[in-house]
Amino acid sequence: MALTQPKLDATEARLAGLTLPESRALASNRAEALTRLRAMGLPGRRDEYWKYTRPDTLVAPEAAPAAVFDTYETPVFGEVDRVKIVFVDGVYDAEASDNLDLAGVSIERLADAEGHDIHWSKDLYGVLEARGQDPVDRPLAALNTAFATDGVLIHVTGKAAKPVSLIYLHADANSDAILHHVVRLDAGADLTLLENGPAAARFNKVLEVDVADGAAFHHVRAQGRDHERRAATHIFARLGAESVFKSFTLTANGVLTRNECVLELTGDNAVAHVAGACVGDGDFHHDDTVFITHDALNCESRQVFKKVLRNGATGVFQGKILVKAGAQKTDGYQISQSLLLDGDSQFLAKPELEIYADDVVCSHGSTSGAIDEEGLFYLRSRGIEEGPATDLLTLAFLAEAIEEIEDETLAAEILARLEAWLARRRAG
Amino acid sequence: MLEIKNLHVKLEEEDKRILKGVDLSIEPGSVHAIMGPNGSGKSTLSYVLSGRDGYEVTEGAATLDGHDLLELEPEERAALGLFLAFQYPVEIPGVGNMTFLRTAVNSQRKARGEEELSAADFLKLIRAKAKALKIDADMLKRPVNVGFSGGEKKRNEILQMAMLEPKMCVLDETDSGLDVDAMKLVAEGVNALRSQGRSFLVITHYQRLLDHIKPDVVHIMADGRIVKSGGPELALEVEHNGYADILAEAV
Ligand SMILES: Nc1ncnc2c1ncn2[C@@H]1O[C@H](COP(=O)(O)OP(=O)(O)OP(=O)(O)O)[C@@H](O)[C@H]1O
Ligand SMILES: [Mg+2]
Numbered sequence: 001m002a003l004t005q006p007k008l009d010a011t012e013a014r015l016a017g018l019t020l021p022e023s024r025a026l027a028s029n030r031a032e033a034l035t036r037l038r039a040m041g042l043p044g045r046r047d048e049y050w051k052y053t054r055p056d057t058l059v060a061p062e063a064a065p066a067a068v069f070d071t072y073e074t075p076v077f078g079e080v081d082r083v084k085i086v087f088v089d090g091v092y093d094a095e096a097s098d099n100l101d102l103a104g105v106s107i108e109r110l111a112d113a114e115g116h117d118i119h120w121s122k123d124l125y126g127v128l129e130a131r132g133q134d135p136v137d138r139p140l141a142a143l144n145t146a147f148a149t150d151g152v153l154i155h156v157t158g159k160a161a162k163p164v165s166l167i168y169l170h171a172d173a174n175s176d177a178i179l180h181h182v183v184r185l186d187a188g189a190d191l192t193l194l195e196n197g198p199a200a201a202r203f204n205k206v207l208e209v210d211v212a213d214g215a216a217f218h219h220v221r222a223q224g225r226d227h228e229r230r231a232a233t234h235i236f237a238r239l240g241a242e243s244v245f246k247s248f249t250l251t252a253n254g255v256l257t258r259n260e261c262v263l264e265l266t267g268d269n270a271v272a273h274v275a276g277a278c279v280g281d282g283d284f285h286h287d288d289t290v291f292i293t294h295d296a297l298n299c300e301s302r303q304v305f306k307k308v309l310r311n312g313a314t315g316v317f318q319g320k321i322l323v324k325a326g327a328q329k330t331d332g333y334q335i336s337q338s339l340l341l342d343g344d345s346q347f348l349a350k351p352e353l354e355i356y357a358d359d360v361v362c363s364h365g366s367t368s369g370a371i372d373e374e375g376l377f378y379l380r381s382r383g384i385e386e387g388p389a390t391d392l393l394t395l396a397f398l399a400e401a402i403e404e405i406e407d408e409t410l411a412a413e414i415l416a417r418l419e420a421w422l423a424r425r426r427a428g
Numbered sequence: 429m430l431e432i433k434n435l436h437v438k439l440e441e442e443d444k445r446i447l448k449g450v451d452l453s454i455e456p457g458s459v460h461a462i463m464g465p466n467g468s469g470k471s472t473l474s475y476v477l478s479g480r481d482g483y484e485v486t487e488g489a490a491t492l493d494g495h496d497l498l499e500l501e502p503e504e505r506a507a508l509g510l511f512l513a514f515q516y517p518v519e520i521p522g523v524g525n526m527t528f529l530r531t532a533v534n535s536q537r538k539a540r541g542e543e544e545l546s547a548a549d550f551l552k553l554i555r556a557k558a559k560a561l562k563i564d565a566d567m568l569k570r571p572v573n574v575g576f577s578g579g580e581k582k583r584n585e586i587l588q589m590a591m592l593e594p595k596m597c598v599l600d601e602t603d604s605g606l607d608v609d610a611m612k613l614v615a616e617g618v619n620a621l622r623s624q625g626r627s628f629l630v631i632t633h634y635q636r637l638l639d640h641i642k643p644d645v646v647h648i649m650a651d652g653r654i655v656k657s658g659g660p661e662l663a664l665e666v667e668h669n670g671y672a673d674i675l676a677e678a679v
Contacts, residue, residue, distance in 0.1 A: 373481070378518035378572075379528070381478050382588060383506035383536035392531065396522025396571075 007041040010059060011139075014042055017061045018147045021111075025119035029126040033145035036130065040137040049136055052316040052348045053258055053287040058140060058232045063176035063202030066228035069253075075167075076196045076222045076417050080409060082165040083107070085152060089170060089200050090177025092150055096167075104158030105191065110151035110180060121153045124182050128208040128236040132262035136291065141234040141260070144206040148180030156189040156215070163192035168199035170226055175200035182208045185215035187240070192407065195221035198254070203231040213240040213267055219247040220410045222417055223257060230256040235274075241267025241296070248405045250414050251278040251286055252421045258287040265292070265299040265327075275304040275404035277414075279394075279421055280313035280345075287316035288336075294327040294360075303334040306401040308394050310341035317349045317366065325356040332362035339397045340370055341390070391422040429627045430454040430477075430596050435488035437469075437476050437652075446472045448652035449488070452629075454596070459628045461638055463666050464649035470631045471515050473649075474600045478512040479505050492596055506532075507539035511594035513585040515601045515631075520572040525584070528572050529554060529591055536592060557590045561617055578605035586617040597621070598629045603637040615640030635667035648674055 003011070015037075020030055043055040057064055085107070086096035092109055100107040113119045126145035132138060154164060166181070177200035185191060189212070199205070211217050223231065231254060239245050251257055263272045278286045292301045307315035317336035338347030349366040371393055379389035395418065402418075405411040430452070437447035446469045454460050462470055476483050477490060479502035490497045492508055500508070520528070534544040545553070558568060561583050573581050582602050589597055599618070603611055618628065618641050630641060638646075638660065646662040647654045648671070656662065656674055666674070 372520075374518045375520045377480050377502060378514070378520065379523075379532075380502035381480075381506055381512055381514075382528070382532035382592065383503050383539065384531050385503045385535060386501070388531065388535065389503075392523050392528070393520070396520065399522040 003041040007044050010044065011038065011041045013061050014059055014143070020146060021114070021149060023114040025116050025122055026114050026125050029122060030146045033126045033129070033142045036133065037139055037142040037146060040139045040142070042139050042143070049289070049318070052318070052350075053256075053285065057230055057256060058202070058204075058258065063174060063200070064230070065173045066170070066201035066226055066230070067173055068170055069198070069226040074420070076224075077165060077194050077410070077413055079413065080163060080165070080194070082163040082194060084165050084167055086167045086169060087150070087177070087179065087199070089172045089175035090149060090179055090203070093169075102164070103161045104156060104189070105160045105164065106155045106157070107164065108153045110148065110153055113153050119153070120155060120184065121182050124184055124208055124210050125180070128210065128238055129206060129234070131238070131264065132234070132236040132291070138234060138260060138262070140204055140232045141206050141236070144178055144180055144204050144234070148178045148206070151180040151182070154181070154183045154191070156183065156185045156191045159190040160192065163194050165194040165196075168195070168197035168203070170198040170200055170229065173201060176202045178204045180206045183217065184210045185212055185217055187212045188214045190216045192218040192220070194410075195219075196224065198224055198226040198229045199231065201229060203229065203233070205231070205233045207233070207235045209235065209237040209245065211237060211239045211243040211245050214242045215240065216244040217246070218406060220405055220414065221249045222414065223249060223251040223254060225253050227253050227255065229254045232258045233260065235261045237263045237272075239263065239265045239267060239270040239272055242269045243267060244271045246273040246404065246406060247275070248401070248414070249276040250417060251276065252417070253284065254286070255283055256285050258289065260289045261291070263292045263301070265294050265296055265301065268297040268299065270296060270299045272300070273302040273304075273404055275302075275401045277306050277398045277401040277418070278315065279308045279418065280310070280315065281425060282311045282313060284309070284313040285316070286314070288319070290319040292321050292332070294321070294323045294330045294332065296327060298329040299327065300331040301333070302404070303336070304401045304404055305336040306398045307338040307347060308341065308397065309338055309345035309347060312344040314345070315347045317347075317351070319350075319364070320352040320354065321362055321364070323355040323357050323360050323362065327357050328359040330357060330360040330362065332360065334364035335400075336366045337397070338368045339394060340368060387426040391419070391426070394422060395419070429456045430490070430492055430629070432490045433488050435473075435476070435490060436486045437472060437483050438486055440482050440484045446483075446652055447476070450652070450654055452647065452654060454627045454629060456627055457624045458644045459622070459630065459641060460645045460647065461630045461632060461643040461663060462647045462649050463632060463663060465671055468649045469652045470649055471600055474512050474598045474631065477505075477598060478502055478510060503535065504539070506592070506594070507536045509595035511589050511592055511597045513582075513589060513597070513599040513602045515604070517573050517581040517585055519574045521574050523572050525570060525572050526554070526568050529588060532588070533591055554591060558587055560620070561587050561590070561613055563587055579607060579610045582606055583610060583614060586614050590617060590621065593621070595626050596629070597626065598631070600631045601633065603632050603634060611637060612640065635663045638663050650675055
């Protein structure tokens with residue numbers, strides 16, 4: 001179908017400001033992504049998939065400025081022994097980054113790898129993204145594949161001795177960053193990937209993960225903290241037999257966040273969990289869009305999303321479980337809930353199930369509610385002030401999502417960030 | 429300690445009068461009991477004292493050691509030493525009993541300008557108090573009141589009271605739903621706290637609890653008023669004859 005004129009114009013206006021990076025190994029991957037993008041056009045306000053979230057600022061030729069948030073805050077994951085890789089406004093910072101040697105893992109920068117004639121990432125870079133374009137267009141991800149300026153390519157051959165930690169600092173109020181990472185886990189390999197930081201005024205990020213048979217991938221990310229930042233992120237993952245994929249995201253602040261997660265369970269007995277907790281205030285708009293395809297026997301998927309919203313904040317959840325014919329014994333669970341701390345905030349949810357197999361168990365639920373007044377009074381009657389009592393109930397509401405983080409140290413880190421955020425909100 | 433004068437209360441949302449002039453004076457160290465038919469306003473009195481939303485005081489006053497209770501937030505009343513053991517303790521999914529109690533104890537200490545209890549001291553204290561009430565470690569770890577049996581919830585209320593060491597304790601039907609042994613445990617818990625500076629207001633339907641916790645004064649509440657007060661023998665009279673005679677006499 002031909003693109004409408006406004007869509008065509010918007011797409012070309014955005015492309016006019018971008019240049020395809022020099023590439024040898026991945027030149028055709030990038031060129032194909034550009035072709036895909038031109039065929040679908042950038043998202044517009046009328047697109048069904050963008051009904052609840054306005055894509056305008058994400059597709060505009062220029063990033064809207066975002067003030068750098070300079071309040072001192074203890075960075076998340078500070079207590080975790082990890083390999084740190086730092087990007088400032090999307091630019092790799094060698095000084096601040098650790099040595100990339102890690103037993104069981106090979107880590108390269110995208111910008112370096114592309115200089116080679118051939119590279120393993122050719123089989124994955126933009127390939128999982130392209131698979132994720134069906135049945136729904138994800139043009140911002142295609143744009144990312146074509147124009148990403150850097151990223152990391154991680155090949156995991158064994159059990160990684162420690163987590164790899166991507167740290168995204170934001171220093172320039174006008175920065176516009178596009179990063180693309182690829183993680184390939186060989187059979188039986190095991191990696192934990194951490195991500196944190198505001199990254200840029202506008203951030204477009206794609207993470208492609210290929211989880212081979214029996215491999216395990218754990219992902220914990222904390223999207224902070226600058227109030228005016230905008231981000232569109234995509235995760236594309238393919239899961240082999242008996243593999244495990246678990247991803248958790250905490251989001252606090254940011255005027256606009258769209259996190260898409262597209263998972264494909266292609267091997268029997270695979271397990272995929274994706275969870276998110278977000279706390280938003282004021283002109284905060286947060287969108288979780290998840291698409292999980294079951295295409296193998298006896299797989300389990302879980303989606304657990306919790307949003308705390310106040311002062312007019314908006315939360316969006318679009319989550320779909322697609323069970324293909326033959327994907328028998330699928331166990332699919334999806335829950336999305338919001339806690340609205342006032343009448344101005346809103347939660348828009350579109351849960352979907354599409355099932356073509358007859359022997360499956362799938363459940364989904366979505367709720368919106370206010371703070372439990374009975375519980376609040378009970379806590380206050382024991383001497384806990386209204387603010388901290390509300391925080392206790394808020395954390396209790398978020399608990400089911402945080403419990404999705406398997407590693408206790410990481411869960412504690414996330415909890416501490418949340419507690420600090422809530423306390424800071426109260427301090428004003 | 430607690431002075432209630434001509435207290436009139438209606439529902440905030442509708443024009444329904446519930447308390448119609450309650451007078452009550454509780455001296456330090458004493459135990460008062462309130463009995464009365466269902467719907468007479470006993471729980472409402474306890475809620476209004478502790479500051480729950482939804483009620484409007486149209487007349488009268490309530491003070492604790494001279495502090496105007498009705499002016500204060502629920503947490504401020506608690507910090508002054510007021511405690512309500514709820515008739516229906518609230519379940520709070522996701523908040524661990526232990527976390528809840530430690531936050532409560534330390535909030536009150538902070539409000540009173542005292543030093544917070546260390547984690548270790550708190551643990552030692554709660555273990556000892558829980559043991560006396562036969563509350564096991566598992567119940568302490570579970571979310572507040574979630575999945576607790578009726579009797580366990582009531583014992584949990586008494587545990588909170590023991591930890592918070594309030595000076596004015598209001599017990600709203602803490603005996604209902606308790607088996608004979610649990611009733612004894614609860615009564616022992618209360619008796620252990622009885623002291624010169626601490627008073628109790630025990631709301632109950634049954635004489636049995638009052639066998640264990642000997643009251644100094646018994647009040648009968650009916651239709652939003654205290655219609656009769658007397659010694660422990662008044663409770664026995666209710667037990668034997670019901671309320672009919674007392675109410676007829678009061679009219
Ligand atoms: N929030 C409310 N909404 C409507 N009615 C209420 C409310 N609170 C109290 N009432 C009414 O006020 C009256 C007094 O209720 P309250 O719970 O104080 O009685 P009680 O003496 O504690 O009774 P019981 O012995 O059954 O516990 C009842 O008629 C009750 O229905
Ligand atoms: Mg009652």
